[in-house]
Amino acid sequence: MKKIVVTGMGAITPIGVGVDEYWKNLLGGKSGTCSITAFDPSELAVQFAGQIRDFDPAQYIPKQILRQTDPFMQYAYIAAEEALKMSGLEIEPTRTGIVMGTALNGVATTAYTQEALSGISHKKVGPRFIPKILGNVAATHIAIMHNIQGPALTVNTACSSGGDAIFTAAMLLQAGKADSIIAVGAESVLCPLVIYSLANAKALSRNNANPESASRPFDASRDGFVIGEGGGAIILETEEHALARGANIICELMGCGNTGDAHHITAPHPEGDGAIRAMKLAIEEAGISPEDIGYINAHGTATRKGDVVESIAINSVFGSHRPYVSSTKGATGHMMGAGGVTETITCIKTIIEGVIPYTLNLKDVDEEIDLNLVKDAPKEGVVNYAMSNSLGFGGQNSSVIVGRYSG
Numbered sequence: 554m555k556k557i558v559v560t561g562m563g564a565i566t567p568i569g570v571g572v573d574e575y576w577k578n579l580l581g582g583k584s585g586t587c588s589i590t591a592f593d594p595s596e597l598a599v600q601f602a603g604q605i606r607d608f609d610p611a612q613y614i615p616k617q618i619l620r621q622t623d624p625f626m627q628y629a630y631i632a633a634e635e636a637l638k639m640s641g642l643e644i645e646p647t648r649t650g651i652v653m654g655t656a657l658n659g660v661a662t663t664a665y666t667q668e669a670l671s672g673i674s675h676k677k678v679g680p681r682f683i684p685k686i687l688g689n690v691a692a693t694h695i696a697i698m699h700n701i702q703g704p705a706l707t708v709n710t711a712c713s714s715g716g717d718a719i720f721t722a723a724m725l726l727q728a729g730k731a732d733s734i735i736a737v738g739a740e741s742v743l744c745p746l747v748i749y750s751l752a753n754a755k756a757l758s759r760n761n762a763n764p765e766s767a768s769r770p771f772d773a774s775r776d777g778f779v780i781g782e783g784g785g786a787i788i789l790e791t792e793e794h795a796l797a798r799g800a801n802i803i804c805e806l807m808g809c810g811n812t813g814d815a816h817h818i819t820a821p822h823p824e825g826d827g828a829i830r831a832m833k834l835a836i837e838e839a840g841i842s843p844e845d846i847g848y849i850n851a852h853g854t855a856t857r858k859g860d861v862v863e864s865i866a867i868n869s870v871f872g873s874h875r876p877y878v879s880s881t882k883g884a885t886g887h888m889m890g891a892g893g894v895t896e897t898i899t900c901i902k903t904i905i906e907g908v909i910p911y912t913l914n915l916k917d918v919d920e921e922i923d924l925n926l927v928k929d930a931p932k933e934g935v936v937n938y939a940m941s942n943s944l945g946f947g948g949q950n951s952s953v954i955v956g957r958y959s960g
Contacts (some may be wrong), residue, residue, distance in 0.1 A: 554838075555726065555791050555793070556618060556791070556792035556793075556805060557723050557726050557727070557789055557790070557791060557792070557805065557806040558789070558790055558791075558792050558795050558800075558802045558803075558804070558805050558806065558958060559787050559788065559789060559799045559802070559803045559804050559805070559806060559901060559955065560641075560642065560733075560788045560789075560795055560802060560803060561635075561636040561638070561639035561640025561641075561642065561786075561787065561788035561803075562636050562639060562785075562786070562787050562788075562799065562803065562901065562944070563631070563633060563634065563636035563637075563638075563639070563732075563784075563786040563787075564632055564634030564635070564783070564784070564785045564786075564894075564895050564898055565605060565608075565628050565631050565632050565783050565784045565785075565885075566585065566603075566605075566782060566783040566785075566885050566888065566891075566895055567586070567603035567604055567605060567606070567781055567782065567884055567885050567886060567888075568583045568584070568585040568884050569583075570605070570608060570631070570640075570844040570850045571633065571635060572898060572902070574581050575596075575895070575898075576899075576902050576906075576935035577756060578884070578897070578906060579594060579881060579884055579902025579910050580866040580910055580929060580931045582851070582856070582911075583884060583885075584764050584766070584768075584883075584884055584913060584914075584935030585604070585606075585781065585884060585885050585886060586601055586602065586603045586762060586764045586767055586781075586886055586931065586941065587599055587601060587602075587604065587606070587764055587777050587953040588601050588761075588814045589601060589602050589604065589743065589767065590606070591604065591743050591746070592606065592745070592782055592907070594745075594748075595756050597745060597748050597749070597752070598599070598709065598748075598752045598759055598766075599748050599751075599752045599757045599759055599761070599780075600761045600814055601760075601761060601764035601778040601779070602748075602766060602781065602782070603768070603779055603780065603781030603782065603783075603854065603887075603888070604743065604781075604782060604884060604887050605628070605782055605783060607806055608812075610624075610627045610631070611885055613627075613630075613631045614627055614630055614631065618630065618694055618698075618768075619680070619882065621637070621681050621684060621685065621694070621944075622685060622691075623659035623661065623662045623685045623686060623741065624661070624692075624734040624739040624741035624782070625655060625658070625659060625660075625691060625739045625740050625742075625782070625784070625890075626685070626690065626691040626694060626782055627660070627784075628739040628741060628782065628891065629653065629655075629691040629692070629694075629737045629739035629786070629860075630691070630694055630695055630698075630746035630784075631740075631784060632735050632739065632785050632786035633651075633695045633735055633892075635690070636735065636786040636787070636788050637699065637735070637788065639788075639934060640766035640788040640790075640801075641801070642733055642788055642790075642798075642799065642800070643798065644699050644700055644701060645732065645733075646700045646701065646702040646703070646704055646830055646844040647702045647703055648731055648732045648733070649699075649701045649702075649703045649731060649732070649734070649735075650661075650704035650705060650706075650719045650722070650725055650730065650731040650734040650735070651692045651695060651696055651701050651703075651704075651705050651706075651732050651734060651735045651736075651737065651756055652690035652692075652704070652705075652706045652707070652708060652711075652719075652722040652725070652731075652734060652735070652736050652737070653688065653689060653691050653706070653707040653708065653737050653738075653739070654707070654708045654710075654714035654715040654716075654717060654718030654736070654737065654738040654739075654890045654893060654894065655688045655691065655707070655708075655709065655713050655714055655738065655739055655740055655889075655890035655891075656709065656710075656712055656714050656742075656889040656890040656945070657725060657740065657742050657747070657889065657890075657922065658686055658687065658688040658709070659685050659686030659687070659688075660686070660744065660747060660959055661741060661742055661743055661746075661747070661895040662682070662685045662686050662687050662745040663721060663852045664683035664745070665715065665744060665749070665910040666678055666679075666682055667792060669742075670833065670938050678744055679814040682811055682921045685907065688707045688872065689705070689707040690710055690784055691707075691731070691737070691739060692705055692706075692737065692820070692840075693705075695735065695737070698934065700836075701735070702914075703730070703731045703734075703820040704725050704731055704734070705731050706721055706725075706833055708721055710945055710947070710949045710951070711889075711945030711946040711949050712852075712854075712889050712890070712892065712943060712945035712946065712949070713811075713891075713893060713943040713945040713949040713950060713951035714738060714889070714890035714893065714943075714945070715738025715785065715890050715893025715894040715895070715896075715943060715951075716809070716811075716893030716897070716941060716942075716943035716951030716952070716953050717811055717890055717892075717893070717949070718736045718737060718738055718893070718894065719736045719787065719789070719806070719809060719893065719894065719897060719953050720760070720810075720811050720951060720953065721736075722734040722735075722736040722789050723789065723806055723809055724817060726789060726790070726791055730791060732791055732794040732836055733788065733790040733794060734788075734789050734790075735786055735787075735788055735893060736786065736787050736789055737784065737785070737786040737890070737894065737925065738784065738785050738786075738888075738890045738891045738893050738895070739783070739784035739785070739890060739891050740781075740782055740783065740784075740888055740889040740890040740892075741782040741783075742745055742780060742782065742889065743782060747780070748780070750944055751780070754819070755777065755781060756777055756778060756856060757777045757778060757780070758775070759774045759775040759776065759853065760776065760819065761778070764779075764813040764899065766914045766916060767779050767882075767914075768882055768883050768886050768887075768913070768916075768917060769855050769914040769916075770851070770853035770854065770855040770883050770912050770915060771853060771855075771860050771864075771880065771918055771919060771922050771924070771926055772878035772880055772914065772915050772916055772917060772918065772919065773918065773919045773920070774839060774857070774916075774917065775855040775856070775857065775860065775919070776855075776857075777855060777856055777857075778855050778882065778886070778887045779855070779882075779883045779886035779887060780886055780887060781886025781887050781889075781890075781891075781892075782830075782886075782888060782891070782904070783885065783888045783891045784891050784894075784895075785891050785892075785893075785894030785895035785897075785898055786894060787894060787897065787898065787901075789806060790869075792805075792841075793817075794828050797820070802958045802960075803901060803905065803958070804905065804907040804955050804956060804958050805955065805957070805958045805959075806953070806954075806955055806956060807835075807838070807839035807840075807841065807938065807950065807954040807955060807956040808834075808835040808836065808837070808838030808839030808840070808841075808954045809834075809835050809838060809897060809951070809953050809954070810830070810831035810832060810833065810835035810836075810838070810951070810952040810955075811831060811833030811834070811843050811946050811949075811950065811951055811952075812827040812828075812830045812831045812834065812949070812950045813841025813947070813949060813950070814826060814827035814948025814949075814950065815827075815948060816948050817948065818946065818948075819825075819946050819947075820858065820946060821859055821862045821948070822862070822945060822948065823865065823916055824862075824865060824866075825862045825865045825869065825958060827865030827944075827948055828849060828862070828863060828866035828925065828942065828944055828950045828952075829866045829869050829870055830950070831942075831950035831951060831952040832866065832867070832870045832940065832942065832952045833870060834952070834953040835940065835953065835954045836870075836954065838861070839938070839954045839956065841954075841956075843871045843874055844874045845937065845938045846871070846874075846876045846938050846940050846954070847874050847876055847877065847899065847935070847936035847937060847938060847939060847944065848877045848878075848879075848880065848903050848909050848936045848939040849867060849878045849938070849940045849941075850875070850881060850896045850899050850900050850923075850940070850941045850942070851863055851867070851878050851880045851902075851942055852880065852942045852944040853878075853879075853880025853882055853883075853912070854880075854882055854887050855880075855882065855883070859944070860919065860922060861919070861921045861922060863942065863944065864921070864922040864923060864924050867924060868923060868924070875924070875925040876925060876940075877909050877925055877926075877927050877934070877936075878881055878909055878924045878926050878927065879909065879911055879912045879926065879927040879928075880912050880923065881895075881896055881910060881912075882901055883912045883913030883914045883915060884888055884913045892943060893941065893943040893951055893953070893958045896941045896943070897941045897953050897955060899941070900902065900939035900940065900941050900953075900954050900955050901935050902937075903935050903939050903958050904937065904938075904939055904955065904956070905957075907914055907933060907934065907936070908931050908932070908933055908934075909927050909931060909933075909936065910927070910931055911928055911929060911930055911931050911932070912926060912928055915928040915929075919954050936957070937956060937957045938950060938954060938956045939954070939956075940953070940954050941953045941954075941955075949956045
């Protein structure tokens, strides 16, 4: 097995644009959840979300690309640009690849275009409609800008898409198909169509009176997840390639696991079977033991059933060893395809900074959840290996382990 290392990171989230801003606000307890401003939500049962606010994409993206892109593509582009700049990677066109992860592609653009078409005429359907809703075109814009001609794949595995993008990138590097790959995850689904569906499925919090505290992972009073939007990117390289170019290696990608529950289209396996196997596969590939994991960034969406099942799965894998656990979704909301990448970045920052983020809005832990949860404030501590879990509709399970790079 080749060593796979991380040399760059990028993030755009409801609590900050850029990795440093995201990390500072995560530790500082900032909430990214507020009343929806992208459209009038007054007739909806759920009127809030984790939004990218006070942000002008024109400051980050060329005007031509801006006109051709859905917001989720813009978030992918911005995160990738930050990661590439941090890495100092000099693109070797045919030996550099890109893997994109997204759950719902350009669904908001689809919804708004259909609304315009139904209300007026075909003239409201622009020629850029199809390219703006295709999941893979997010990666295409990044590839064209940087002349990336190697492997180009888009992963669409619901809310585990970001973690699976990292997993897929690592497989390509191990197979010798590229020397460096950008793994990207991005999502923006803020539109009445999506909110109606998820609200009717009773998946979303309805705490319209207190949106900033609506996302409450693991809390006894939690009542569903909060939609979030954003993007994340990491630069992965073989160790050999990174050393040859004198790169600053941030950490090592140790192992990944991917499984399917084969149980239900939306509900998790009640015993967490697929999640258990995904974590065990990642640990096995990493060549470590469960006791080596110091921190788990849990999927932790704040749904009644999901948080309990993930707790069962973690305890099944780790037994008497109790790593620190938190969910960043209390601050950002559930960023779906972007979450697996931004939460892996959280794990990387935890390792290199020696600070474990806490779960915002967690006050009273559900008595059915038995985890070593970090609440109320960040916790200082040495973490050498950290795990990020992402679990999605369709029984998708992703687990990613990063570790301190030792050369």
